[in-house]
Every structure is written in C-alpha cells, then in structure tokens.
Amino acid sequence: MTRLDDTALSRRGVLRAAAGTATAVAAGTAATGAAAAQAYDGWFSGDAKGGAVGNYDGTTVDRTGTDEVTIDVGVDANGGTYGFGPAAVRVDPGTTVSFEWVSNTHNILIDAQPDGADWGGHDPIENTGFTHTHTFDTEGVYTYYCNPHLTMGMKGAIVVGGDSGGGGGGGSDQPTVAADYGDWFTKSADGGATGNYTGDTTDKTGTDEVTVEVGADANGGTYGFGPAAVRVDPGTTVTFKWTSNTHNVLVQAQPDGADWGGHEPIENEGFTHTHTFETAGVYTYYCNPHLTMGMKGAIVVGAPPSGTTGGGGGGAAGSSVSPASTLWTAVFAGAVGVAMLVPVAVSYYRRTPAPDSSGAFDYEPGGDTDDQPAIPEADAFEPDTELGHDEYDPVGTLSIVAVYFLILVGMWAFTYFIEFLGNGPTIMG
Amino acid sequence: MTFIDKFPTEAKLVRWHFGVGFVALAIGGLFGLVQALYRTGHLRSLLPINAAQYYTVLTGHGVLLALVFTTFLICGFFVWAVTRSLDRPLSHPRLVWTGFISMVVGTTLAAITILNGFAPELPFGSANVLYTFYPPLQAHPAFYVGAALLIVGSWIVGADYFLTYRAWRADNPDKRIPLQTFMVLATFVMWYLSSAGVAVEVVAFLIPWSMGWISQVDPLLTRTLFWYFGHPVVYFWLLPAYLAWYTILPKLAGGKLFSDPLARVVFVLFVLLSTPVGFHHQYTDPGIAEGFKFIAMTNTFMLLLPSLLTAFTVVASLEHGARQRGGSGYIGWLRALPWGKPSFSAMALAGLVFAAGGFSGMINAGMNINYLIHNTIWVPGHFHLTVGTAFALTMMGVAYWLVPQITGKRLQHRTLAAIQPFVWVIGMTLMSNAMHRGGLAGLPRRTAKPLFRGEGAAPFDPVVGTISEMQLQIAIGGTLLFVSLALFLAVMVGTWLSRPGMGRLSVNGSIPSALSGPADSPRILDNLKVWTAIAVVLVIIAYGLPLYGMLADGVLAPGSPGFPV
Ligand code: HEM
Ligand SMILES: [Cu+2]
Ligand SMILES: [Cu+2]
Numbered sequence: 001m002t003r004l005d006d007t008a009l010s011r012r013g014v015l016r017a018a019a020g021t022a023t024a025v026a027a028g029t030a031a032t033g034a035a036a037a038q039a040y041d042g043w044f045s046g047d048a049k050g051g052a053v054g055n056y057d058g059t060t061v062d063r064t065g066t067d068e069v070t071i072d073v074g075v076d077a078n079g080g081t082y083g084f085g086p087a088a089v090r091v092d093p094g095t096t097v098s099f100e101w102v103s104n105t106h107n108i109l110i111d112a113q114p115d116g117a118d119w120g121g122h123d124p125i126e127n128t129g130f131t132h133t134h135t136f137d138t139e140g141v142y143t144y145y146c147n148p149h150l151t152m153g154m155k156g157a158i159v160v161g162g163d164s165g166g167g168g169g170g171g172s173d174q175p176t177v178a179a180d181y182g183d184w185f186t187k188s189a190d191g192g193a194t195g196n197y198t199g200d201t202t203d204k205t206g207t208d209e210v211t212v213e214v215g216a217d218a219n220g221g222t223y224g225f226g227p228a229a230v231r232v233d234p235g236t237t238v239t240f241k242w243t244s245n246t247h248n249v250l251v252q253a254q255p256d257g258a259d260w261g262g263h264e265p266i267e268n269e270g271f272t273h274t275h276t277f278e279t280a281g282v283y284t285y286y287c288n289p290h291l292t293m294g295m296k297g298a299i300v301v302g303a304p305p306s307g308t309t310g311g312g313g314g315g316a317a318g319s320s321v322s323p324a325s326t327l328w329t330a331v332f333a334g335a336v337g338v339a340m341l342v343p344v345a346v347s348y349y350r351r352t353p354a355p356d357s358s359g360a361f362d363y364e365p366g367g368d369t370d371d372q373p374a375i376p377e378a379d380a381f382e383p384d385t386e387l388g389h390d391e392y393d394p395v396g397t398l399s400i401v402a403v404y405f406l407i408l409v410g411m412w413a414f415t416y417f418i419e420f421l422g423n424g425p426t427i428m429g
Numbered sequence: 430m431t432f433i434d435k436f437p438t439e440a441k442l443v444r445w446h447f448g449v450g451f452v453a454l455a456i457g458g459l460f461g462l463v464q465a466l467y468r469t470g471h472l473r474s475l476l477p478i479n480a481a482q483y484y485t486v487l488t489g490h491g492v493l494l495a496l497v498f499t500t501f502l503i504c505g506f507f508v509w510a511v512t513r514s515l516d517r518p519l520s521h522p523r524l525v526w527t528g529f530i531s532m533v534v535g536t537t538l539a540a541i542t543i544l545n546g547f548a549p550e551l552p553f554g555s556a557n558v559l560y561t562f563y564p565p566l567q568a569h570p571a572f573y574v575g576a577a578l579l580i581v582g583s584w585i586v587g588a589d590y591f592l593t594y595r596a597w598r599a600d601n602p603d604k605r606i607p608l609q610t611f612m613v614l615a616t617f618v619m620w621y622l623s624s625a626g627v628a629v630e631v632v633a634f635l636i637p638w639s640m641g642w643i644s645q646v647d648p649l650l651t652r653t654l655f656w657y658f659g660h661p662v663v664y665f666w667l668l669p670a671y672l673a674w675y676t677i678l679p680k681l682a683g684g685k686l687f688s689d690p691l692a693r694v695v696f697v698l699f700v701l702l703s704t705p706v707g708f709h710h711q712y713t714d715p716g717i718a719e720g721f722k723f724i725a726m727t728n729t730f731m732l733l734l735p736s737l738l739t740a741f742t743v744v745a746s747l748e749h750g751a752r753q754r755g756g757s758g759y760i761g762w763l764r765a766l767p768w769g770k771p772s773f774s775a776m777a778l779a780g781l782v783f784a785a786g787g788f789s790g791m792i793n794a795g796m797n798i799n800y801l802i803h804n805t806i807w808v809p810g811h812f813h814l815t816v817g818t819a820f821a822l823t824m825m826g827v828a829y830w831l832v833p834q835i836t837g838k839r840l841q842h843r844t845l846a847a848i849q850p851f852v853w854v855i856g857m858t859l860m861s862n863a864m865h866r867g868g869l870a871g872l873p874r875r876t877a878k879p880l881f882r883g884e885g886a887a888p889f890d891p892v893v894g895t896i897s898e899m900q901l902q903i904a905i906g907g908t909l910l911f912v913s914l915a916l917f918l919a920v921m922v923g924t925w926l927s928r929p930g931m932g933r934l935s936v937n938g939s940i941p942s943a944l945s946g947p948a949d950s951p952r953i954l955d956n957l958k959v960w961t962a963i964a965v966v967l968v969i970i971a972y973g974l975p976l977y978g979m980l981a982d983g984v985l986a987p988g989s990p991g992f993p994v
Binding site: 079104149378379383386394404420 | 472683792
C-alpha cells in the first residue's frame, strides 16, 4: 500500500517519528482499512486515510486545454490553511502543473499514481512562496496529500487526460470495493508469501452463505485458508470450517466500523466459526500458529468496481463530516450546556418557598436565627471502651503491611526477572 | 455546629468548586466509557465517533478528569480543610472567588477548543493534543490560554490559604499549625514550586507559538518543563487524598489518627522530593544525560518511603477504630469496620486500590524496566489505580460525608451510595488488571485501533490470558466504572436538589484529636520556610544542569514548527 500504512503497522516506529502522536492520529485513521470506493477510489471520503476533505465537493475542476495550471498549497479549508486549491483538477497529458505554497509547513506526498508515471511529489516541508512544478505526461489518476496536515483532510487529486476520470456520475447505491490487499499476500508482509493465493479472488457474491476452509492443503502442509481470497455481498454469513488441527483466525485489518473479532482460541478439525460481514471493505486475517507458513486470507465485502479508471460513486463523496458526528456534536453541546446549568438551577431552587405541610422552612445558611433552627448533625461516634495510646498495639497493621511488602517484592521480582530480563531487548531492538 | 451554619461563605465556595468539578467528572467519565469501548472494538459501530475523533475524546477525558476535575475538587476541599482546622473564616473570600472564576473561564476556553474536534466546521479551532499537550502537536491558542487560566486560578485560591494562615498565626503566635492546615500549606508549597514549570512552558512558549509569534519551539525543553510539573502534579492529586485518609477516614472508622507527627513528616518528605523526579517520565527521551535520569530515579524510589509510612499510619488508625468498635484478631478486625457507610468504604477501598498501584509505580520508576512498559496501556492501567481511583474514589467518599455538611441537606439515595464504591472497585479491577497485562504483552496506549495481537508493538505473547480476553475485560470494566460514576452523580444531584433543613444529617463533622498529638514533635517540622528552601536547592541540583544544556543551544532550538491537530 502506501508509506503511511507501513508505519501504521509499526507502532514503535510511529512513536519514533518526530511528529509523534500527530502521525499516530493519522495512522489510527489510515489503519481503518479499505472502504467503499467512491470517486477517486474513495480518496476524498471519510474512510480514506486522513478522513474527509472539506474543500472537495464532488466536482473536478476542468483545466483541459490549458498548458499551465496552478494549484495552491495551503488554501483556507479544512479548518485552517489545510487545503489544496482546487482539490481535484483535470488536465491534458503534457500539462505542467505549478504547486504554489500560499501558507506554511506543507509538503506533497504521493498516495497513488498510474503505472509508469514518475512524479516524485515534494517531501521537504516548505513555506509560503515556494513552488514545485511537474509535467504530467502519463494518463490516469494521481492522488496526493500533505503529510503534516493529512489528518485535517489536506488531500488532492489530478486526472490526466481521458474523460472517465474523477467525479464521474451516478453508479448504484451498492458500495463497490476493489480487491486491494496491499502487500498482504506477498513476502514483504508479516509471515511471508501465501502459496495458495494466485492473484484471483473467488467471487461468491449472490450467495448468502459461504464456507472458508481453515487448514486446507497448501503452503507445504495443511496451512491454507481455502479459498485464500473471496468476495461476498454485504450481509453474507461466512462459515469458517476447520479441516485440520491447531489453527485460529486472527483479524489483521478490517474496515472502520466492522466488528469481526476472529477466533483467537486454537481449535481442531470439525470446529466452525461464523460471522456475518455487514460492513463493506477488505478484511484480512491469518492463523497465528502458521502465520510464518503463509497461512493468510482475505475477504472482500461489496461489489467489484464497475468502471475503469476511478469511476463509480460520484458526487456523494463526503464533502464534510458524517451525519453521525453532527449528531454527536449536538448531543454533546446539549449535555455540556445542561450540565453547566445544573449548579445555577440548584441555587435558584433553594430560593423557592417551602411547602408548608412538610414542616420545612426556607433555610438560609448561617445557623440558629429567629426564623430557623440550625441544621443538626448526627451524633459523634462514642466507643464503649475508649482505647488510649498506651493500650493500643497495631499488630494487625504490622502483619498487613508486612504481607503487602512481601507481595510487592515478589511481584517486582517476577516482573523484573521473568518479564523484563526473560524477554530480551524490546524497544531498543 | 454544621459547617454550613458556621461558615456559610466558605460552604458556598466549596459547593461551587465541587459543582464544577462534578460536571467535568460527568463529561470526562462518559468519554472514558467511549474510549474503553472504541479502542477494544466492542460496540464500535454504535459509537458516533471515528478514529480521528478518538483523540478528541481522549484529550477531553484526560484534560477534564486529570486537570479540571482534580483541581476544582482540591481547591474546594482545601477551603473546607483550612477553615475547619483553623476554626476561622477565610481572610479574603473575594480572592478565592477571583481564583475560582479564573479557573472556570480557563476550563470553558479549553473545553470549547477540545469539543470542537467533534465539529471541525465550527470556528473554534481544535485541540486534539492530549492532556500532555506535547509540542510539536499544536492546539488552538485558546486551549493554552485556558490551561494557563486554570493554573493561575488555583494559585490565586491557594494564596488565601496562606493569608488565612497568617491571620491565624497573628492571633495564635505559639500554637502548632493544625494538621489539616499544615497539609494544605505543604501541598501548595509543592504546587507553586512545580506548576511554575508548566506555566513557563505555556506562557513563554506554547501561547506565542500557537499565535504564530514564534515559528518553532524546542520539543525537548517544553517536554522537560511539562514533566517538571507532571510528576509533582500527581502528588498534588494524591496529597488531598492523603489528607482525607489521615484526618477523616480514622474518624469514620470510629478511631483516631495514630500519629500526628508522622503525618507531618510524610508531607515534609513530599515537599522535598516531589519535584526533582520529573525525568522519570523521560527515561526514553534522547538528549538528557543518563546521570540526570539516575538522580530522578533515586529520588523517585525515596518517595516510596512516605507512601509506606502512610500505609502504616492510616491502616493503624483504621485498626484503632475497628478495635474500639469491638474488632479483634490479626485480620478479623477488618470486619468490624463500617463497610456499609459509603464515605468510609469509598475512602478505604481507594486506599486499598492505591496499594496495588504502588506496585506498578515501582515498575514504572525503574530506569531499565521502564522500557518494558513505556507508552503501553500498562501506564493508563497504573494511573487509573492512582489518580483514577485513589484520588477520584476518595473524593467521592469525601463528597458523601462533606456535601451534606456544606449544603445542609440529607444525603439522598443512600442504598445507591452504599453500593457505588464496590461497583467502582470491581470495574477498576477488571479494567486495570487487563491494562497491566496488555501492556506487558506490548499493547500500546493512546490508540483508536483494536489490536488483537499486539500488532506493531513488542512481539510478546501474554503470560496469562489472551489479548481479546483483555480487551473484553477493559470494555466490561469501563462500563462498570461508568455505571458506578452514574450512581455517584445520581446521589449527588439528588442530594443537591433536595430541600435543606429537613432534619438531622446522617453525618457528623467533628474530628477527634490524634492518639499521639503534635505536642512532643520537633517544632522544625512546622517550619515550611526551611523545607521550601531545601526543596528549591534539590530542584536546582536535579534540573539546573540539564536545563542549562537545553537552553545553551538556543532557547527555541533545536526547534520544530507546529502540527495543528
Ligand atoms: C468512567 C471511568 C473511566 C473509564 C471507563 C476510563 C477509561 C480510560 C481508558 C480506556 C483510557 C485509555 C485510552 C488510551 O490510552 O487509548 C483512559 C485514559 C486516561 N484516563 Fe481514564 N477512565 C475512567 C476514569 C478516569 C478518571 C477518574 C481519571 C482521573 C481522575 C482518568 C484519567 C485518565 C487519563 C489521564 C488518561 C490518559 C489520557 C491520555 O493518554 O492522554 N480516567 N481512560
Ligand atoms: Cu499542509
Ligand atoms: Cu512521575
């Protein structure tokens, strides 16, 4: 996949990065997996890394017919100076595009570009006045972003040539999902290459119930999921059927909002685990004991993308936050407001006159006056036998503190000698 | 006489501080529930947040609970402690109101910028910088201004503790300082000394930087200033709990404080040692020589001493109460304690949970072993035992006892109150043990992602249990904690809304004198000037050279521009 996804998998790596948690925020979003492909494969939607792009309204600005096109870097958008202006633009092949920095601390990193294209983006962070130019010769869709402000939604896209590119029209309501597993089945991913993944995804759409074998003959033993990659419709129940011993199913990645927990306990032949896949997107999973043999699988939920270059979805692409977040905001604003008012309401309540019947009086702090008695307290505790300083030996305390101390030392020793020394270097390694 | 009748002005001050603190507790606690579910992958699809907003929630949780809730409760609680123990009204109540308003304005500013993370289309900036607000993460300037107003407000409130004490001293030149006032003053000496660090960080660096007046700040320097304050702040939370354990809890148990001088020694040790230890949060930071980290580690381990002394004194005072109530045996006396009384059970259980927190604290403090758990979920596991329970649950216990006295209203929903502390402890046991074990297995903290096999972290297998079992315990524990919190708030709101003067309160506000009083302890113990001077010297020894090193290469260098989040 992309550079960011790689760092997302190495949490310690993220922490080493200068931006620290800033990147972790991005990684958190990036890690939420592939999702419904909309225009530009969902690049501008809330599901892509960095979230939704406020200044993309579903239209691609047409600049075909011009030789030189300018894109502003750091225009007012996305809650600050965090936009590319325009966010999506169409140009002819051979057009020279100038990226002009109009605010500070941005860069341009490439998310995706067509095969054979050689745009390098501009990795160093630059300030107002800087310009980066590139001539786009290869036709296709280029997506890019500003790394420091990715989480603000500072993303852009360029369509070179053609007429089927970005903000294409309509499409069905059904989400479409590309069978994009990144490098999951290749040898550069955890556990190495998966022998029984041929590059094809078995299409099981249109069936309500799908079975995946756990421990099928593959990868030099009974170490495969069969089929390794399968496409199903949203709402399909998939049954994982153990056909050999000592496997489990752990989820490596799933779309945002999906709730598949896999099956962590190790099971033997005959066991089944079922899950209904509601959320569209790509799910990847593996068997922990046999990960190193390449026992990995993937499930794609949703229809395959119909068009060619980045077609699909169209204007619906999230131009701002999801409705849920607006609801959340409203609820919270309300809750905060109400909560802030409580103390005020309370002090007014005190002023309302007392009902006569209860015998209560309109109390004013300050004690015994002509209008009211003071508020009586409970009686203080009086022991039957007073225990003075000299009669009292805290033997119970001494024994408890001694036992506590022993536990403390014991647990410390366990953590130090077994957990710490026993596990070799961790963060340093 | 009931506190509200004797000191109506002060009672009102305490009420307002507690009120705002409880609002922060309510919102922060709700966020805690959201986190516990979201990051463990349970009911995730029902939660109306996305992964980026997780950090908004996390910032809100940390700031509202660890900074806002604590500070308001402490300032209010100390108003009560000073007035009650000196047996005189505050010398300048208006000053305290000024401080209170400054804190409220600061909190509101910071809260707006944080909550705006849910609605980035609104124009209030945003502040997903987490409660540690490390540069280069950058928040809206209003967040930093709010933080500064909160701290300055607490300073203003604190000033009147000292002024009131001075007025009392003028009338009582030869008396020993009453224990509670001594504890309040000692805590605030430490607070002034340490919070100066974060004030400098915020006012001199972060505000100008977020306004764009300076283009970069030195992350190492600002982090160092933060942790200069960041460790003592945990004692700022803890010492009020100690105050409650030393002076209120023995009484609730039916006994007396075992030793007044020992309590003073403990607080003096905290004044001396709390601040020169901040580097123990920066064991993994490059750019600080090992030697300085080592000094911090030694000081940290010395801090175990006052906590062990506290364990002894407090338990001995409880045992005294239990024996006066007819308890006997080596541990059988524990049954004679009034576990059904929520004020007692909340504080006593908080102390018990704190003892468990002492263990993980010892692990955190070790310079090498810290690498095992640094930035894993072990760390939240640890501080939910300390600030999250030892402080928070103790304050709930205090509230059950004190709120009737400052409102003149009888405690309502007593059954709910009686079970609440136990629900909290069960929830915390589930959540915290799982967090500790998950941390050992390499599960990171501060992540929105449910990780089912410690992805990307240390490739440890859990010693006992599985990662998904731990995730489930965190989710269930977090839910129970939230339920317990809701019970507490129901009791408080119910009590607050009830009518005053409806008869005899269920609590009694008198506090018996200690078994062994202050009379025969050395007077130097009370001399806070001496202890402050020594504390300053220790701080200079621990921080002088490393700070000089960070400043010598330029105050803003090596610098980093901001990454607004
Ligand atoms: C309803 C009860 C609570 C629940 C369910 C809860 C849950 C959590 C969880 C799950 C985290 C870890 C999030 C992460 O690292 O990704 C967390 C962090 C934290 N909690 Fe709580 N918590 C509760 C109460 C409290 C209380 C009472 C305090 C302090 C007074 C507190 C202070 C903190 C702090 C300071 C953090 C760290 C925030 C950060 O890493 O920036 N929590 N809480
Ligand atoms: Cu940018
Ligand atoms: Cu510390």
